[in-house]
Amino acid sequence: MSQFPVLLRSTDRQPVRYLIVDDSVFARKNLAKMIESFGGKVAGEAGDGCTAITEYDRVQPDIVLMDITMPQMEGIEAAERIIRQHPQARIIMVSSVGYQENIVASLQKGARHFIQKPVKAEHLYDILKYVLGEDAVTAAAPPA
Amino acid sequence: MRMELIQPFINAADAVLCESLQSPTKIADVTMDDEAYRRKGVAAMIHIVGDIEGRVIFDLDTATAVKIAGFFSGGPVEATDDLVKDTVCELANQVIGNAITTLNDQGMHFRVSPPVLHTAETGGKSSEDTEALVMCFDTPNGRVYMNISVRYHRRRRTEKVVTA
Known part of the structure; x- marks a missing residue:
């Protein structure tokens, strides 16, 4: 995987902290690899919407990457509940189904962005920079 | 079988496999099959219900499934590891998700099972x-x-005949 300039929190220059929510271990590992290549830290993982809500409260991440189709509680409902409790939450929906209804429903519930699987690292990086805005700064990647 | 229904699945499989495995893929063989389906290795099935109905089976021989799961996990994986099955299911999910996005954009509506x-x-x-x-x-x-x-759902096929 190519090296990206490291994304750090602008307030304390610490790695951006992520919560990854997906019922597929494969998908979570794949996203975690990308996040680590951006200099980020996986603060928590969840395999369904209910666990995502409790994990959000526990780890208070800077970014949530949220799948849509999951058992028990789907991602759009989980995003809505998290945002109701934490209006500042930055949630990016990640789904293999990218049709208009899903995107509109996600944004209406307060998600900040939508990315379709399979996720391209450079696309995810650009979206993270956009969603974090002035709350993130970039630094040179450490030598491999 | 209608090619306009099949093409999105071919395009999606090509795109997902290329992107996920970070290397080119090519279609080695295409055949029509009216015999009972015989599983090759680790297989995931997705049912489709709506304007289109049917099923798609995504099937990897076991050695291939183990290699791909190992590629993503960054280390050796056993054939019995749940990660192998999860990898095949997620790849199937991505292929079918991308294909139905294309078909949905063409005005067809349906539900897919996980x-x-x-x-x-x-x-x-x-x-x-x-x-x-x-x-x-x-x-x-x-x-x-x-x-x-x-195939097209019976109601939709009737509508297509009436409007033709």
């Missing part, structure tokens, strides 16, 4: 109405098979 492992050695026999298209993709990690059996 992928389930297809554990039987053989599946139901196809009929003239539900013959399956079997595609084989060559990837650097081995062969990936996709067996598609879809």
Whole structure:
């Protein structure tokens, strides 16, 4: 995987902290690899919407990457509940189904962005920079 | 079988495999199959219900599934590891998700079930109405098979005849 300039929190220059929510271990590992290549830290993982809500409260991440189709509680409902409790939450929906209804429903519930699987690292990086805005700064990647 | 229904699945499989495995893939073989489906290795099945109905089976021989799961986990994986099954299910999910996004953009509406492992050695026999298209993709990690059996829902087919 190519090296990206490291994304750090602008307030304390610490790695951006992520919560990854997906019922597929494969998908979570794949996203975690990308996040680590951006200099980020996986603060928590969840395999369904209910666990995502409790994990959000526990780890208070800077970014949530949220799948849509999951058992028990789907991602759009989980995003809505998290945002109701934490209006500042930055949630990016990640789904293999990218049709208009899903995107509109996600944004209406307060998600900040939508990315379709399979996720391209450079696309995810650009979206993270956009969603974090002035709350993130970039630094040179450490030598491999 | 209608090619306009099949093409989105071919394009999606090609795109997902290329992107996920970070290497080119090519279609090695395409055949029509009216015999009972015979599983190759680790297989995931997704049912489609709506304007289009049918099922898609995404099937990797076991050695290929193990290699691909190992590629993503960054280390050796055993054939019995749940990660192997999860990898096949997620790849199937991505392929079908991308294909139905394209079909939905063309005005077709339907629901898909989450992928389930297809554990039987053989599946139901196809009929003239539900013959399956079997595609084989060559990837650097081995062969990936996709067996598609879809058709327009009866109501939609009637509408198409009436409006033709």
